[in-house]
Amino acid sequence: MEANQMRITHRSPNVKLRVIQLTALIFFTVSGGPFGLEPLISNAGKHGSLLILLLIPVFWVLPIAVSVLELNGMMPLVGGYYQWIKRSLGLRWAFYMGWWTWLNAFIDLAIYPKLLVEYAAFIIPSITNLKIIIYLSIVWINAGLNIRGIVPVAKTTIVLGTLLITPFLLLFVATFFHNATPIIIPKLSFKGTDLSSLGLATYIVIWNFMGWDDITTYSNEVEKPANTYLLSVCIAFCVIFSIYFLSTLVAINSNISPSVFGNEGFPALGSMVAGEWLGILISLAGIASALGLFSSILLSISRVPKAIAEDGILPAKFSEPHPKYHTPYVSIIISALFVSCLSLWTFNDLVIVDVLLYGAKLVLEMIALIRMRQKSPHEYRPFKIPLGIPGLIVVASFPLAILFIVILALILSTKMKYTLLWAIFLLFTADLAWRIRSRKRRAQ
Numbered sequence: 001m002e003a004n005q006m007r008i009t010h011r012s013p014n015v016k017l018r019v020i021q022l023t024a025l026i027f028f029t030v031s032g033g034p035f036g037l038e039p040l041i042s043n044a045g046k047h048g049s050l051l052i053l054l055l056i057p058v059f060w061v062l063p064i065a066v067s068v069l070e071l072n073g074m075m076p077l078v079g080g081y082y083q084w085i086k087r088s089l090g091l092r093w094a095f096y097m098g099w100w101t102w103l104n105a106f107i108d109l110a111i112y113p114k115l116l117v118e119y120a121a122f123i124i125p126s127i128t129n130l131k132i133i134i135y136l137s138i139v140w141i142n143a144g145l146n147i148r149g150i151v152p153v154a155k156t157t158i159v160l161g162t163l164l165i166t167p168f169l170l171l172f173v174a175t176f177f178h179n180a181t182p183i184i185i186p187k188l189s190f191k192g193t194d195l196s197s198l199g200l201a202t203y204i205v206i207w208n209f210m211g212w213d214d215i216t217t218y219s220n221e222v223e224k225p226a227n228t229y230l231l232s233v234c235i236a237f238c239v240i241f242s243i244y245f246l247s248t249l250v251a252i253n254s255n256i257s258p259s260v261f262g263n264e265g266f267p268a269l270g271s272m273v274a275g276e277w278l279g280i281l282i283s284l285a286g287i288a289s290a291l292g293l294f295s296s297i298l299l300s301i302s303r304v305p306k307a308i309a310e311d312g313i314l315p316a317k318f319s320e321p322h323p324k325y326h327t328p329y330v331s332i333i334i335s336a337l338f339v340s341c342l343s344l345w346t347f348n349d350l351v352i353v354d355v356l357l358y359g360a361k362l363v364l365e366m367i368a369l370i371r372m373r374q375k376s377p378h379e380y381r382p383f384k385i386p387l388g389i390p391g392l393i394v395v396a397s398f399p400l401a402i403l404f405i406v407i408l409a410l411i412l413s414t415k416m417k418y419t420l421l422w423a424i425f426l427l428f429t430a431d432l433a434w435r436i437r438s439r440k441r442r443a444q
Contacts, residue, residue, distance in 0.1 A: 021154035028292035042258035044201035073382035079307025080216030104357035105301035110342035119286030199409020217303035226382030356423035366396035
């Protein structure tokens with residue numbers, strides 16, 4: 001039985017992802033463009049916004065990315081981080097990781113159709129009357145695409161990425177080359193920003209930089225995973241950082257009201273800089289962003305229940321491949337069903353719960369990184385962080401410290417306390433689910 005499960009875990013499809021396809025998937029899994037950064041300026045101000053965008057890549061993205069590359073290089077298996085936690089901390093913690101990941105993905109996936117409706121409303125305001133129908137259509141169209149396989153999803157994200165990036169290139173050209181006013185980079189400082197505002201600004205940025213670990217769940221479907229992931233992650237990061245920094249710089253130099261920018265977003269900025277035509281193009285880019293994000297994240301999450309089912313914790317149906325496309329179609333359909341039920345949650349509530357669940361996952365991943373160095377110090381790693389265990393502890397402490405600041409800011413924000421308690425409750429459901437499943441297995 002165990003041998004059969006191992007064969008299933010390591011079996012790989014014939015057609016695998018290459019650098020450009022994987023880069024597109026990483027771009028949408030982590031970012032999907034600067035949409036969502038709009039409230040940054042109102043929270044951190046002109047002087048603090050660019051500083052946060054410079055600091056987060058160093059103290060959040062880099063530690064997480066190199067940790068993911070090391071662990072994924074050791075274990076390029078279906079389920080990614082689930083397999084890392086199982087090997088380093090045991091099956092129970094791996095189940096917690098898988099459970100939190102699934103919940104985290106449901107929250108994530110529920111956000112993007114809402115964003116799509118918001119950006120479509122810039123072009124057709126009355127479309128908000130159909131938001132539930134549009135929401136459910138996005139969910140199930142993308143579920144169908146994912147059932148067809150990883151390569152169709154990757155090819156779709158390449159097209160969507162082109163549609164997304166092009167309007168922002170036009171925005172940058174209009175600002176930097178056709179503007180009589182010189183571009184000014186404000187002095188970088190957090191002076192005058194209180195802890196609560198700084199924490200909220202930080203959580204806005206880290207939310208737009210989350211997902212580097214989610215790209216590992218389909219490692220066995222990537223050609224030469226160690227090298228391909230390293231190159232693709234580097235390319236995707238450069239694109240993501242550039243579009244974030246330049247978009248925020250344009251917003252600062254346009255003198256758009258922070259409240260208008262926060263409420264109406266990048267389409268309003270495009271209209272101010274170059275006219276309504278660019279605002280419409282950026283709205284279309286927002287639609288492309290939401291579609292790409294949804295499809296990419298559904299792809300990554302669908303592989304985790306498959307891995308859990310192969311360990312006998314979830315029903316075997318979850319690991320059963322589609323008869324034609326060989327994808328985990330049961331997991332995809334069930335994920336789509338759960339996401340459909342979240343259509344009535346507000347955007348802010350979804351984002352807060354999303355960050356807290358991701359933070360719990362991050363803690364386990366950093367522990368796994370250190371634990372694997374202790375358990376298997378001489379095992380081959382295609383990519384290895386050139387530090388000993390004390391150095392790894394320092395690396396892990398940076399993103400965890402940022403996470404602590406964000407949680408503290410959420411606690412200080414009275415409007416978000418109840419949502420925070422709800423997120424904590426969701427974390428404890430992992431243990432409840434494990435106990436229920438353990439009792440059933442003992443009864444059998």
